[in-house]
Amino acid sequence: QYERLIFEKKDYTRTGVDFADIDIMPSDLGDLVRGDDLGLPGLAEPEAMRHYVRLSQKNHAIDLALYPLGSCTMKHNPRLNEKMARLEGIGDIHPLQPASTVQGALELMDTLAHWLKTLTGMPAVALSPKAGAHGELCGLLAIKAAHEAKGQGHRRTVLVPSSAHGTNPATAAFVGYSVREIAQTADGRVDLADLKSKITDDVAAIMLTNPNTCGLFERDIVDIAKLIHDAGAYFYCDGANFNAIVGRVRPGDLGVDAMHINLHKTFSTPHGGGGPGAGPVVLSEALAAYAPTPWVVSTGNGYALEEFGEEASAANFGRMCAFHGQMGMYVRALTYMLSHGSDGLRQVAEDAVLNANYIKASLQDIMSVPFPDGPCMHEALFDDKWLEGTQVTTLDFAKAMIDEGFHPMTMYFPLVVHGAMLIEPTETESKAELDRFIDTLRALAATALATKNNADEVARFKNAPHLAPTRRLDETKAARQPKLTYG
Amino acid sequence: QYERLIFEKKDYTRTGVDFADIDIMPSDLGDLVRGDDLGLPGLAEPEAMRHYVRLSQKNHAIDLALYPLGSCTMKHNPRLNEKMARLEGIGDIHPLQPASTVQGALELMDTLAHWLKTLTGMPAVALSPKAGAHGELCGLLAIKAAHEAKGQGHRRTVLVPSSAHGTNPATAAFVGYSVREIAQTADGRVDLADLKSKITDDVAAIMLTNPNTCGLFERDIVDIAKLIHDAGAYFYCDGANFNAIVGRVRPGDLGVDAMHINLHKTFSTPHGGGGPGAGPVVLSEALAAYAPTPWVVSTGNGYALEEFGEEASAANFGRMCAFHGQMGMYVRALTYMLSHGSDGLRQVAEDAVLNANYIKASLQDIMSVPFPDGPCMHEALFDDKWLEGTQVTTLDFAKAMIDEGFHPMTMYFPLVVHGAMLIEPTETESKAELDRFIDTLRALAATALATKNNADEVARFKNAPHLAPTRRLDETKAARQPKLTYG
Amino acid sequence: MRYLPLNGADRAQMLATIGVKSVDDLFVDVPASARLTAPVNLPRYAGEMEVEAQIRAMAAKNLSPSRVPFFVGAGAYRHHVPSTVDHIIQRSEFLTSYTPYQPEIAQGTLQVLFEFQTQVARLTGMPVANASLYDGSTAAAEGVLMAQRITKRNKAVMSGGLHPHYTHTVETLAHAVGMETEALTPAVDAEAEVLKHIDKDTACVVVQTPNVFGTATDLTKIAAAAQAAGALLIVVVTEVMSLGLLKSPGEMGADIVAVEGQSIGVPLSFGGPYVGLFAAKEKYLRQMPGRLCGETVDADGERGFVLTLSTREQHIRRDKATSNICTNSGLCALAFSIHMSLLGQEGLKRVAKINYAKAHALKDQLAVIAGVDVLTPRFFNEFTVKLPKSAAEVVEALASKGILGGVPFTRLHKDEAFDNHLIIAVTETVSDTDMSAFVAALKEVL
Amino acid sequence: MRYLPLNGADRAQMLATIGVKSVDDLFVDVPASARLTAPVNLPRYAGEMEVEAQIRAMAAKNLSPSRVPFFVGAGAYRHHVPSTVDHIIQRSEFLTSYTPYQPEIAQGTLQVLFEFQTQVARLTGMPVANASLYDGSTAAAEGVLMAQRITKRNKAVMSGGLHPHYTHTVETLAHAVGMETEALTPAVDAEAEVLKHIDKDTACVVVQTPNVFGTATDLTKIAAAAQAAGALLIVVVTEVMSLGLLKSPGEMGADIVAVEGQSIGVPLSFGGPYVGLFAAKEKYLRQMPGRLCGETVDADGERGFVLTLSTREQHIRRDKATSNICTNSGLCALAFSIHMSLLGQEGLKRVAKINYAKAHALKDQLAVIAGVDVLTPRFFNEFTVKLPKSAAEVVEALASKGILGGVPFTRLHKDEAFDNHLIIAVTETVSDTDMSAFVAALKEVL
Known part of the structure; x- marks a missing residue:
């Protein structure tokens, strides 16, 4: 199972790409020419193919089994999306071709924008952010710009619930805000009283995930929005969980001013081992003018790309990246949207919520649920109370799942729940696969509970996984003695 | 690891393909309309993806490791070939479009034909045979037609060496010839004396593989061809092993009258779990007129497809299949040929032979070689003499290789060698991979030999494989109680 | 060259291990007169870009x-x-695997073939099916030869509705094995006509529905009449999609069914490769040509699949084999099976x-x-x-x-x-x- | 709908298990005013054929x-x-896997990232590299913020040869965190000019080679002068292919290197997704933004790889993180690494x-x-x-x-x-x- 690193052979003479011989010497570059040895090995094509195919088989993937990473949303990635992204005229066009030669591409961006605006009930969208966290940055910069334009530059505080994604406080701090935490109620929602007490006149915005990271819909969301607006602040919604409500609830109807949409989560662009993402941000009327450059404009007889934002909106807060965003993700997301349509997207949310509640209902007699009352949304949250009295931890239980052929759920997040286990099945799981998962977890949970009476059996959990490509890895060593490159 | 059959769920209500609702009733078909229940389950796309991805991981493949199947030739399949086969204008054109709309396709077939003829030194080629065995049939039917045209219809015997592929005698018998076996010399070649004694005036042809199935070049091939020709018979060469000599030897220079070329073996079209193949047949001047329909003709200002063979050659023996052959394989093979060029193809043969001899040289001190003198060609043949005194058989040894991550070699073929193990590495293996294979086999061979002194260890071999997706399968049960469909 | 992993140093080391001076020494058995000393007169090796440009230039000359x-x-x-089909068949483990001779590490291919056989059987309404043949036309020809083996009669009658390429293919193979054929005059509504041409030598009648002119025919009476005369009914289907609407050959009484499966999962590709579906009545199982995949158990008693009944086949039976077929159309069968399982x-x-x-x-x-x-x-x-x-x-x-x-x-x-x-x-x-x-x-x- | 495996019967059973009557009961927490009772005003679901036709129609309006x-x-x-690159990145196990949070079943992705980091380090001539950022421009901006963290100074000077999109991106981010920026006037041969603008507040100078006008510059002296003044040299490269011919930023003394990696392995795709390569001197390792993959051992002492130093990251450090970055550009990094390993x-x-x-x-x-x-x-x-x-x-x-x-x-x-x-x-x-x-x-x- 050991797969050699490509560097271990220390043979730099080979290549897997054929180019014609070339003997021109770049004499005019003088000293600028690089020396001979770059330390970069080349593999013949058969060697490369094997290296990567073998490595790939060491990965879990949504195409192999359920991947119940709560708050990460791993759903089926249709291959039609991949095919569309590779079309001639899509995959091969350059961002700086004259606009007259990319009218279809601009139309595609405009169409995507139309779908996003319609689905969210928001009047504007900034497409260019390259990931969810980048979208948060975009939203907060728009809010900052809006406050500054209104002479409210003194507003330097952002409210963030304790259950928030780490990116929320990180982004707020990144742009110079101080972060004020909002407490959570016993039923897993924002504590309205605490919120009220923390709204001061230096508050710029609240950042709220809805459905929240406990998988629950914020029942008081409309009231929260009103409180925030009344205080002269903006409501930033972390749209990571938009997949739970798409087609059934429009964030614009809830009072949201800005929300990023993780295209990979809601609209199934592939995660690819951790990216690329795409995080378009929908904006309310109040913030629309501050959106970053560039944007697509319809000129009447076609589309143009407004690169500098001078004419239409000098209020824009700037540019978030070179060029105009993640076109490759736009086409995948739009393909997914067109495939589902308005009825299908609504069904997506319903089935996602149904699947999560089914898991919750099927496991809650054996695994403890921190917020048992009422339905959850797209993810079912468990804690580790049920493991009390055993030596098995959430981590041990998760690693033992690996031996059963399942990827663990999200662990220890949200932080507000002890030993959290956050399970998100998504709508693309069949009942048969959910039942297989439920049966497996019930059996594993029973085994874990049985370790109370049999200390020896604890080792099965402590030493898990046993059947994975590697045993449990020493993360402490990796951090203490960082080794990030070979040799 | 158990993967359910798609039929086990007995749910026929689902589908993974969306079509518009349709309520037209085919009333004019009356009784011809089928009943509702076909017993064919449908899978939603995510379910289908998982089913097949999971199943795929139960397969060994050339992209995972060496696949040393002697006489089956598993070499690297370049993905450029796959890409070319799917081009618009290649993968999507219909065989019965007007010739004026497929000039490029006909040019491609003509170009392939030119390369095949040039590489073999033969004046003609029949492209349409759909696999190697189909090519053998084509060759023998051309021979039969030629004899009949010359009033030699009484020639009803085909000479076949005892080491031949099973397809050779099967094909000869299939077209009504009786098969006469030719003995083999102690050094693994055709026994010339025996051959001479068996050439009678009813001999229609000899079918000879060269390099032969022992992986050896028939040194007397030119003499054999002369004997056959002098007797008024034809020389059919089984071209399965052409990959050993391509670019270094032209069969036309050896006196061959007809030879099929397994495009997948020599020119790397993918095997795909057992097909499709493609078996174009090159023909000598003597046989060219009898080639089957259809064929491509150059008209001066383009190409045409001669479908009926009436004008150019009424002597054709007929049609081997609908349409005009395995275009999808032609484009892959031609892509491979253009990539290698004349120099690269020559290197292919050299490296294939070098790799095989390297394996032979590296193992022959521990595993016995039936024909030790002189070099082998593209495959190294071992027998089971070295296992004498152990209870380990060729089969056991092969199954034990599976646990080491390698696909076994071809076993018990050729039939003329006891317990044969025929190893073909091909040219696309690196020295590093060969060394890994050699080290593994040496260690395994040493273990097998050690079982002489330890009967208990025999079980490791008898029960192998231990680490494969299934244990050893009961082939006898499968044949005695054939169960070919579910339910 | 990008596909050849050996370099000069490797080659030198390996020649040393073998104990020869140059690679020429490994070709000593080639008669001197036939040794090419230089590459043949064809272009030299080329990079991906150049090759792709050449093939694209040809593709561009076709009307897509x-x-x-x-x-x-x-x-x-x-x-x-569906795009899923082409994606899956390109997976390394399917695309670059060989005939499943070692079933323990080929269960992927084998389970697919078992499912394929079941799909083909149900689609055609027949009890057994094989693991595919080259295409519909060669399947039809193999069906005719099988009828000869079963009936010991020597003549095949082909309807005037049979696709002419199929007629010609059957003629070629049947004549090769010494069978007689009678191809009836083409006609739009032609299938029933075959009954008039049955005699005591008739091994089978070959009819097609929908036939080459598109005509769909209920073959129930034809089947009964043919069988009453001691001949087998071979039903050819060139448009497999029609079986989603039309009565299956099995329901109508076919003995042997030969189908071109291309419509489900396989690209047009200018005529090939395609996939021949072949099904028959159970009693004819052991006379079927081509590969068969069967269910069995492993040493632990778990279900598994193997190629089976290979004693019919050329690599065991040699000149006594039921056919000379070696390969099937595995990858196309996989494509068919995936598309079929998506459709349901x-x-x-x-x-x-x-x-x-x-x-x-x-x-x-x-x-x-x-x-x-x-x-x-x-x-x-x-x-x-x-x-x-x-x-x-x-x-x-x-x-x-x-x-x-x-x-x-x-x-x-x-x-x-x-x-x-x-x-x-x-x-x-x-x-x-x-x-x-x-x-x-x-x-x-x- | 082809992507949704549940059917009506499934849904009914599941609702019964949950103990509610309809799926609406699962949305009770949504305020009544915000419940959509019907689908929004957008087209309904469509089959593959229809969707493909729509996207193709848009593609056809572009000049390819x-x-x-x-x-x-x-x-x-x-x-x-090379076609191999796109084939491999589409393998299910790479394409449909997530961030490698469970390293035991993500060694494929992790070993690739470790190899990627090594390739980037060697290509740029730097000792350490991260597992990729969004693109070159955001990598440049992250480099500037990193320089602020390291030097505790608050100004960035950007050369007139820096790609204007990069200049604007750096300005946006730098201003967001309260940094000052000085963008010099565009000029064809501009890099050395930055030295004249360094003062005691200058955290870094940002130069590009080849610059946006194409000019290649030897930065050795600029590096020395900048560092002597207490500023870091950030080198931007937008054409990574140039590192096959030109002296590496590391050789010339760069402190931080931000590279657009698109040229190797990644399609143009109208501007994204691309892959930002980010490398630095070893002493700045713990100030680097983004994901890092590190080597370690498993419980049996075998080599393995994990994401590491995550205490710098937002999901642990929240408002104290070095950056807010969560995703990298994993799939593009994979494509880069494959292409690079083929090239050598x-x-x-x-x-x-x-x-x-x-x-x-x-x-x-x-x-x-x-x-x-x-x-x-x-x-x-x-x-x-x-x-x-x-x-x-x-x-x-x-x-x-x-x-x-x-x-x-x-x-x-x-x-x-x-x-x-x-x-x-x-x-x-x-x-x-x-x-x-x-x-x-x-x-x-x-």
Whole structure:
């Protein structure tokens, strides 16, 4: 199972790409020419193919089994999306071709924008952010710009619930805000009283995930929005969980001013081992003018790309990246949207919520649920109370799942729940696969509970996984003695 | 690891393909309309993806490791070939479009034909045979037609060496010839004396593989061809092993009258779990007129497809299949040929032979070689003499290789060698991979030999494989109680 | 060269291990007269870019059906294949595996083949099926030879509705093994005619539905009559999609069924590779040609699959084999099976109805054009019209207008009586716009 | 709907298990005012065929670089990517896996990232690299913020050779965190000018080579001078292929290197997703943004890889994190790594030389055209010419002739002084015929 690193052979003479011989010497570059040895090995094509195919088989993937990473949303990635992204005229066009030669591409961006605006009930969208966290940055910069334009530059505080994604406080701090935490109620929602007490006149915005990271819909969301607006602040919604409500609830109807949409989560662009993402941000009327450059404009007889934002909106807060965003993700997301349509997207949310509640209902007699009352949304949250009295931890239980052929759920997040286990099945799981998962977890949970009476059996959990490509890895060593490159 | 059959769920209500609702009733078909229940389950796309991805991981493949199947030739399949086969204008054109709309396709077939003829030194080629065995049939039917045209219809015997592929005698018998076996010399070649004694005036042809199935070049091939020709018979060469000599030897220079070329073996079209193949047949001047329909003709200002063979050659023996052959394989093979060029193809043969001899040289001190003198060609043949005194058989040894991550070699073929193990590495293996294979086999061979002194260890071999997706399968049960469909 | 991992240093080391000086020493057994000392007269090696440019240049000289209104069928059909299918068949583990000779590490391929056989059996309404043959035409020919083995009779009668390429393929193979054949005169509604030609030597009658002119026929009575006369009924289907709407050959009494499976999962690819589906009555199981995959158990008693009954096959039986076939059409069978499992009967029935509806819609539009005579009495997605002038000329004229308008029957079979016959196929890929364009263009060129 | 496995019967059973009557009961927490009772006003679901037709219709309205002579660069480049690359990245196990949070079942992704980091480090000549950022421009911006963290100084000076999009991106982020920026006036040979603008507040100078006008610059002296003044040198590279021919940033003394990696393995795709390569001196390791993959051992002592130093990251450190970055550009990093491992230094050096040779060949042909002034003194595969008229108009005129002829500098930065500046890129994908066509067309439109 050991797969050699490509560097271990220390043979730099080979290549897997054929180019014609070339003997021109770049004499005019003088000293600028690089020396001979770059330390970069080349593999013949058969060697490369094997290296990567073998490595790939060491990965879990949504195409192999359920991947119940709560708050990460791993759903089926249709291959039609991949095919569309590779079309001639899509995959091969350059961002700086004259606009007259990319009218279809601009139309595609405009169409995507139309779908996003319609689905969210928001009047504007900034497409260019390259990931969810980048979208948060975009939203907060728009809010900052809006406050500054209104002479409210003194507003330097952002409210963030304790259950928030780490990116929320990180982004707020990144742009110079101080972060004020909002407490959570016993039923897993924002504590309205605490919120009220923390709204001061230096508050710029609240950042709220809805459905929240406990998988629950914020029942008081409309009231929260009103409180925030009344205080002269903006409501930033972390749209990571938009997949739970798409087609059934429009964030614009809830009072949201800005929300990023993780295209990979809601609209199934592939995660690819951790990216690329795409995080378009929908904006309310109040913030629309501050959106970053560039944007697509319809000129009447076609589309143009407004690169500098001078004419239409000098209020824009700037540019978030070179060029105009993640076109490759736009086409995948739009393909997914067109495939589902308005009825299908609504069904997506319903089935996602149904699947999560089914898991919750099927496991809650054996695994403890921190917020048992009422339905959850797209993810079912468990804690580790049920493991009390055993030596098995959430981590041990998760690693033992690996031996059963399942990827663990999200662990220890949200932080507000002890030993959290956050399970998100998504709508693309069949009942048969959910039942297989439920049966497996019930059996594993029973085994874990049985370790109370049999200390020896604890080792099965402590030493898990046993059947994975590697045993449990020493993360402490990796951090203490960082080794990030070979040799 | 158990993967359910798609039929086990007995749910026929689902589908993974969306079509518009349709309520037209085919009333004019009356009784011809089928009943509702076909017993064919449908899978939603995510379910289908998982089913097949999971199943795929139960397969060994050339992209995972060496696949040393002697006489089956598993070499690297370049993905450029796959890409070319799917081009618009290649993968999507219909065989019965007007010739004026497929000039490029006909040019491609003509170009392939030119390369095949040039590489073999033969004046003609029949492209349409759909696999190697189909090519053998084509060759023998051309021979039969030629004899009949010359009033030699009484020639009803085909000479076949005892080491031949099973397809050779099967094909000869299939077209009504009786098969006469030719003995083999102690050094693994055709026994010339025996051959001479068996050439009678009813001999229609000899079918000879060269390099032969022992992986050896028939040194007397030119003499054999002369004997056959002098007797008024034809020389059919089984071209399965052409990959050993391509670019270094032209069969036309050896006196061959007809030879099929397994495009997948020599020119790397993918095997795909057992097909499709493609078996174009090159023909000598003597046989060219009898080639089957259809064929491509150059008209001066383009190409045409001669479908009926009436004008150019009424002597054709007929049609081997609908349409005009395995275009999808032609484009892959031609892509491979253009990539290698004349120099690269020559290197292919050299490296294939070098790799095989390297394996032979590296193992022959521990595993016995039936024909030790002189070099082998593209495959190294071992027998089971070295296992004498152990209870380990060729089969056991092969199954034990599976646990080491390698696909076994071809076993018990050729039939003329006891317990044969025929190893073909091909040219696309690196020295590093060969060394890994050699080290593994040496260690395994040493273990097998050690079982002489330890009967208990025999079980490791008898029960192998231990680490494969299934244990050893009961082939006898499968044949005695054939169960070919579910339910 | 990008596909060759050895470099000069490797080669030198390996030659040393072997104990020879140069690679030429490994070719000593080649007669001196036949040793090529230099590369043959063909271009040298080329990079991906150059090769791709050459192949693309050829592709660009073809008129792609993806770009024009398209009505060509006659044995190969343009259908929509879900993108999942092509993705899965390109997975290394399927694409680059060999015949499953070592079943323990080929369960992926083997389970797929078992499922494929079950799908084929259910689709055709027959109890057993093999793991595929080269294509429909060779499957038909193998069916005829199988009938000879079973009945010990020596003549095959082929209907005038059989695709002429199939007729010719059967003739070639049947004559090769010494069988007689009788091919009846082509006719639009031809299948029942075979009964009149059965005699005591008749091993089988070969009929096709829908036949080459598109005509769908209930074969129930033909089956009974043929079998009563001691002959087997071989049913050929060239448009497998029709089985989503039409009664299966098994229901109608077929003994052997040979189907071109291309329509489900396999690209047109200018005629190949395709996939032959082959099914038969259970009692004929051991006379079937080609590979069979069977269920069994492993040493632990767990279910597994193997290639089985190989004692029928050439590599065991050599000159006594039931056929000389070695490969099947594995990758195309995989594509078929994936597409079929995505469709399910629900999807198959629906797409079949759409085909029917579209074809009949076009038929209605053509029927009212002066001089166009619709000949096919009952059909699925293909029908034949008689034009007032040469169909070949009309097709060329349409092609020059960017419409691929069908197959002149004389493309398949030379006979002046059919000069004006045009076979027109309409699948779910044809839009209303395509049909209007066709109708308008046809009016212009007539 | 093909992606949704539940059917009505499933849903009914599941609702019963949950103990509610309808799915609406699961949405009870949504305020009544915000419950949509019907689908929004957008089209309904559509099959693959219909969706594909819609996307293809949009694609067809674009002029594909694959079909015309193509000379557009300025931060994104058209290079040949071996077909193997796209095949591998589409493997399910790579494409549909998530961030490797469970390393035991993500060693595929993790080993690739470790190899990627090593490749990036060696290519840039730096000791450490991260597992990728969004793209080159955001990598540059992250580099500037990192310089602030390291130096505790608050100003960034950007050369007039920096790609204007990068300048604007750095400004946006730097201003967001309260940093000052000084962007120098664009100039063809601009990098050394930064030294004159360093003061005690200067955290870093940002220079680019080859710069946006194509000019390649030896930064050795600039590095030394900047560092002597207490500022860090951040080197931006937008054409990573140039590192096959030009001295690496590490060799020239860079502290931080931000590279757009798109040229190796990643399609143009109208601007994204791309892959930002980010490398630094070892002492700055713990100040690096983004994910890092590190080597470690498992419980059996075998080598394995994990994401590491996550205490820098937002999900642990929240408002104290070094950056807010969560995702990397994993799939593009994989593509880069595969392409790089196929090339190896041998292939990289060779293709880099071909780029150089072709660009200089075109430069020679343009230099002799009356009115065309080649401005770039030393370059790799891209250079700037001053035309006798508006470059934007020339580019439009060329486009109407089917030639994509480069990037007018004013497309990136509005300044009349540069109205006639045209940036021209020439890669290995450009043929001699393409060049001749360009030269001929340019002569016509000037």
